Amino acid sequence: MKNIILFFFCVFMLSGCFSEDAPRLIPAPVEGSDILGSVLATIDPEHPGRGLADYPSDSPVDVPKSYAMILLGAEAEARSKKLGRINDFGVKAGNWLIENSDANNNGIIGWGVPVAWDAYGDGSVNPENTEYSISTAIVVDALLGWVEYVDSDKKLNILALVDKALKPYLSESMRTPAGLLPYSLLVHDRKYDTFNSAVYLAGQMQRYSNIVQDAELKESLAAAADSTMLALLNSKKVFSESGSWYWNYSIQENNPNDLPHAGYIVEGVLTYVENNGRLSQAFDKGKIFNHLMDFFDVDGSLRGWPIFRPEIKTPPRLYDLSIAAQLMCRFKDRAAADLFLGVVGQYAKPAGGYLKYPRTVKENRQVAEYESYLYRALMSCGINERNYAQ
Numbered sequence: 001m002k003n004i005i006l007f008f009f010c011v012f013m014l015s016g017c018f019s020e021d022a023p024r025l026i027p028a029p030v031e032g033s034d035i036l037g038s039v040l041a042t043i044d045p046e047h048p049g050r051g052l053a054d055y056p057s058d059s060p061v062d063v064p065k066s067y068a069m070i071l072l073g074a075e076a077e078a079r080s081k082k083l084g085r086i087n088d089f090g091v092k093a094g095n096w097l098i099e100n101s102d103a104n105n106n107g108i109i110g111w112g113v114p115v116a117w118d119a120y121g122d123g124s125v126n127p128e129n130t131e132y133s134i135s136t137a138i139v140v141d142a143l144l145g146w147v148e149y150v151d152s153d154k155k156l157n158i159l160a161l162v163d164k165a166l167k168p169y170l171s172e173s174m175r176t177p178a179g180l181l182p183y184s185l186l187v188h189d190r191k192y193d194t195f196n197s198a199v200y201l202a203g204q205m206q207r208y209s210n211i212v213q214d215a216e217l218k219e220s221l222a223a224a225a226d227s228t229m230l231a232l233l234n235s236k237k238v239f240s241e242s243g244s245w246y247w248n249y250s251i252q253e254n255n256p257n258d259l260p261h262a263g264y265i266v267e268g269v270l271t272y273v274e275n276n277g278r279l280s281q282a283f284d285k286g287k288i289f290n291h292l293m294d295f296f297d298v299d300g301s302l303r304g305w306p307i308f309r310p311e312i313k314t315p316p317r318l319y320d321l322s323i324a325a326q327l328m329c330r331f332k333d334r335a336a337a338d339l340f341l342g343v344v345g346q347y348a349k350p351a352g353g354y355l356k357y358p359r360t361v362k363e364n365r366q367v368a369e370y371e372s373y374l375y376r377a378l379m380s381c382g383i384n385e386r387n388y389a390q
Helices: 002-013 032-040 064-081 088-099 133-149 152-169 195-209 215-234 259-274 285-295 318-331 334-341 368-380
Strands: 248-250 253-256
Touching: 032 368, 064 088, 064 133, 064 368, 088 133, 088 152, 133 152, 133 195, 133 259, 152 195, 152 215, 195 215, 195 248, 195 259, 215 259, 259 285, 259 318, 285 318, 318 334, 318 368, 334 368
Parallel strands: none
Antiparallel strands: 248 253
């Protein structure tokens, strides 16, 4: 156990920890131009979020989360290069999100997935384009970042859309039994206490509460965020060997989150704390962030599930490591991100693009949505054409 604890400390600090019997994890050098060029070649310039999805569909579809990741990536590039506008990919992605903010024409602003889906496997199939809290949260995240790069009229239009997207979640009737924001706006999904989507949305609500001027709306947004964060605090678990905080996928399921859903929780908590949520002091950011390192085995290999579930052998997906990498670049450093980006080469297709799983996995496919997550990670880490052009 002592060696495992030392391993986690060495990995996360990326410092000079030496022990003859303790494994060390060394960031692999990342050839940014190769990764970026392969990703850019797969993006449809007119519909940058379109392609095969990781849902029951074999036809190219438009996934809002995919468009949002392109927009978030374009924003990251603009920040790193200190540009006054985002690139054309981002503009087209952002405009698509605005134009498709009510894809099911039910009068409710929000985003989901373009396929019918039984989210919990309980027989309650949600229609295509059902508004999901995780999709809506990620799109809101992208749109709020975009307002820094648009004129005043477009900014007002974007903020009005965000306002409409968040308001349906504010009613106390939309709380789960534990007080979380719901997985979707549909009543049969509301009985599940699902942390990752609720926390990501709560972070964006807290962020938006610092933007709006209306005092009543500001309080409603903050209260909804606080309710979710209180439920999160009440349900935290601690991995004894690393001291990190983590959560199960839901209160109803005794399974920890896999890497991407753990990443969504990290994203939500850090956004909530950055935007001065009232419960911020109750969160140990280091212990929450450190959980991402619980996905490295004692031999240094990256896992899809935390080390304390060794019986689950499923490898990480492309979007798993992409989420973790962008979080590392934004909140820690590039060396930490390279622990995750260094694995990307195992997912590369010989003809270009990246697969859902490493090439060694037989049942595999190229998922455009996951490549969008990788694009966002590369931009967040400063890997772009200007950096690597020779």
